[in-house]
Amino acid sequence: MSAPPTPLIEARGVTRVLAGEIDTTLVAGIDLAIGPGEFVAITGPSGSGKSSLMYLLGLLDSPTTGEILVEGRPTARMPEDDKARLRLETLGFVFQFHFLLAEFSALDNVMLPMRALEKLSENEMRARGLDILARLGLKDHAHKRPDQLSGGQRQRVAIARALANNPKVILADEPTGNLDTASTEQVFDIIKTLVGEGGRSVIIVTHDPHLARRASRRLHVVDGRLAPVPED
Amino acid sequence: MGLALDIAVTHIRSRLRQTLVGVLGVATGVGFSVMMASLMEGSQRDFVAQLVDSLPHITISDERRTPPVQPASLLYDDVEISNLSTQDRRRGIKNPLAVISELESWAPAKVAPSVRANILLRQAGRDVGAVMLGIDPRREVLVSNIATKMIEGQLDNLLKASNAVILGARLADRLGVRVGNTITISSSGGKTMTATAVGIFRTGVAQVDDSQIYALTRSAQILAGQTGLINELRLKATDALGARELATRIEAETGYKSVSWQEAHEDLLNAFNIRNFIMYAVVGAILLVASFGTYNIISTITHEKTRDIAIMKSLGLRANLVRRIFVIEALIIGLIGMGAGFLLGFLMTKGLGAVEFKSPFGDATRLPVIYEPLHYALAGSIALAASLIAAWLPARKAASVNPVDIIRGAS
Structure with a gap:
């Protein structure tokens, strides 16, 4: 009998408390593991801590207690630069707002993580960037700046940027939150096609039960804790 | 360096007017520093040259x-001499x-x-x-x-x-x-x-x-x-x-007794040292003021670009690279300003050198100016250093941005 594969991301007793005059617990005692090829939807009411959990899983934030492991590597005592490198190589992010650099073209935005990683030549990066954009239906928009694109197109460029370094995990925080229905479906369909490519997992935070149902696994967060997924 | 340089150039190009103001600040500082140093040292050298040319370098007098030493002092440790009358030699x-x-x-x-x-x-x-x-x-x-x-x-x-x-x-x-x-x-x-x-x-x-x-x-x-x-x-x-x-x-x-021209004019040369100290203090102050312009620009850009910084850090760009972007921006402003300042300084020095003037030190009919590479090197180095220091604080602040704080706020 073969050993179970190492989870891509694992949370062990993760708690995040925001210090202040009155401490606020964002996430409390969460244990979970995301394996290769999973499509996980994190749902929950507004302010329940689902985005906070995603930031912790994506190493954008550090737990107050507990540990996040990426491909089995503990990150609690990892220097910030090493965490940044891990994010660059292993994780891809899509946010509710596209966060594209306004002065750069779509292609330049997609190439940004590749240039930071410094593994490909300029020509290879350009070819890969164009390839990803073409796959997401943006071939003719590669040289346009974000302000020349529609909302759905910008979000697709943001997805292309998340795919730039071929990450093993894509973390998407309400990626369709600012889009109309047609664009929402289009973006969600694209995200769904990314699951399983080379064992890639996708973690999507959404408050839309309709979209969450299309994930292969659902996690429900209430008051910062994992709770049973409600019956739809 | 490539990525940081590209982003820095893009930031600067998208803020041409602000950049121009910053460059002009540095250029004015460097230009006036060069001109002032050329004039001050030119007049000093002119004066010293006149002094050295017109007077002997060393004067040996019969003193x-x-x-x-009294002969008695050579023989005894303790001697008291009184009512001594000097010999008329x-x-x-x-x-x-x-x-x-x-x-x-x-x-x-x-x-x-x-x-x-x-x-x-x-x-x-x-x-x-x-x-x-x-x-x-x-x-x-x-x-x-x-x-x-x-x-x-x-x-x-x-x-x-x-x-x-x-x-x-x-x-x-x-x-x-x-x-x-x-x-x-x-x-x-x-x-x-x-x-x-x-x-x-x-x-x-x-x-x-x-x-x-x-x-x-x-x-x-x-x-x-x-x-x-x-x-x-x-x-x-x-x-x-x-x-x-x-x-x-x-x-x-x-x-x-042999007195060199330097010894004979010791107080004058000391006065030149004080004058040079004052000159360099003023030059430093001019360049410091120019660096405030650079600080202002880099601060504004980092403030405006906080969200971009956050997203770059969330993607995995290291804090050092983010810091480097803004330091490079200051360096670009400083370098362009320095080059323009050199030209401005040279032209102003040339202009001053052409002005007919009655020097209080002599008969010069034109202001004595010199073209000394050291002045350019000094003004340029101070301007660049001031630009880098001015950029360091906002750059450090930018690099310490916590992406989650910004992303959460923007979402």
């Missing part, structure tokens, strides 16, 4: 820096020709003997104190450029008339003396002589032009009342700047 340098010959054998300098005497000039009822320098015109040209400073007559005229004198221009003006006039000269010892003015010189050094006259050695010796007297040897060193060390050695060898 000793310390009085001779014969004045002048002993055996001057031998001393000159000795000096010429090793010292890298030309030597000319002279007689210095304090005198009183009398003309048309006016009495003016002055210093007479008794010289040999043929040797004098070896140690001073007085022959080239004649505005009326020639130095050799001293040889063409009996009791001939050449006066400084300001002294001649004060006395109302012209070439050909006769003047009465009295020495401190009471000797009187009637002399003829055969020339007028202007060195540009007010002290010399106002109080010095030249005569033949023999005339000065007559006034001093001592035949064969030589009380001063004047030297023109091959290396004017090494005069101080040479004077020290001469004094050690001959025992006579």
Whole structure:
């Protein structure tokens, strides 16, 4: 009998408390593991801590207690630069707002993580960037700046940027939150096609039960804790 | 460097007006610093050059820096001497020709003997104190450029008339003396002589032009009342700047007081040092003010770009790279400003150098300016350093942005 594969991301007793005059617990005692090829939807009411959990899983934030492991590597005592490198190589992010650099073209935005990683030549990066954009239906928009694109197109460029370094995990925080229905479906369909490519997992935070149902696994967060997924 | 440079250039290009203001700030600072340094050091060098050219580099006089030790003091540890009357020694340098010959054998300098005497000039009822320098015109040209400073007559005229004198221009003006006039000269010892003015010189050094006259050695010796007297040897060193060390050695060898031009004008050179210190302080202040412009621009850009910084960090760009972006921006502003400042400084210096001006230090008809690469290097380095320091604080702040705080707020 073969050993179970190492989870891509694992949370062990993760708690995040925001210090202040009155401490606020964002996430409390969460244990979970995301394996290769999973499509996980994190749902929950507004302010329940689902985005906070995603930031912790994506190493954008550090737990107050507990540990996040990426491909089995503990990150609690990892220097910030090493965490940044891990994010660059292993994780891809899509946010509710596209966060594209306004002065750069779509292609330049997609190439940004590749240039930071410094593994490909300029020509290879350009070819890969164009390839990803073409796959997401943006071939003719590669040289346009974000302000020349529609909302759905910008979000697709943001997805292309998340795919730039071929990450093993894509973390998407309400990626369709600012889009109309047609664009929402289009973006969600694209995200769904990314699951399983080379064992890639996708973690999507959404408050839309309709979209969450299309994930292969659902996690429900209430008051910062994992709770049973409600019956739809 | 490529990615940081690209982002930095993009930021700067998207804020052309702000960048231009920053560049102009640095350029103005560098330009004025270069111009100021060129003018200040130019006037200083011009003055020193006039001083060095018109005066001997080293003057050996028949004095000793310390009085001779009493023989009793050499024999006993504790001596009390009272009612001492000093011996009236014969004045002048002993055996001057031998001393000159000795000096010429090793010292890298030309030597000319002279007689210095304090005198009183009398003309048309006016009495003016002055210093007479008794010289040999043929040797004098070896140690001073007085022959080239004649505005009326020639130095050799001293040889063409009996009791001939050449006066400084300001002294001649004060006395109302012209070439050909006769003047009465009295020495401190009471000797009187009637002399003829055969020339007028202007060195540009007010002290010399106002109080010095030249005569033949023999005339000065007559006034001093001592035949064969030589009380001063004047030297023109091959290396004017090494005069101080040479004077020290001469004094050690001959025992006579040897004063270099640097020692003679110590207070003036100290004043130049203070002036230079003030100049560099002002230059530093100008460049510091210019760096505030750079600080302002980088601060504004980092503030405006907080969200971009957050997303770049969330993607995995390291804090160091983010910091580098803004430092490069400051460097670009600093470098362009520096280049423009060099041009501005050069043009302003050239413009100032073309302005006709009566210098308080001499006869210069144009402002004395110099083109010294060191000034450009100093102003450029300070401007660049100030730009980098100005960028460092906002860059560090940008690099410490916590992406979650910004992303959460933006979402």
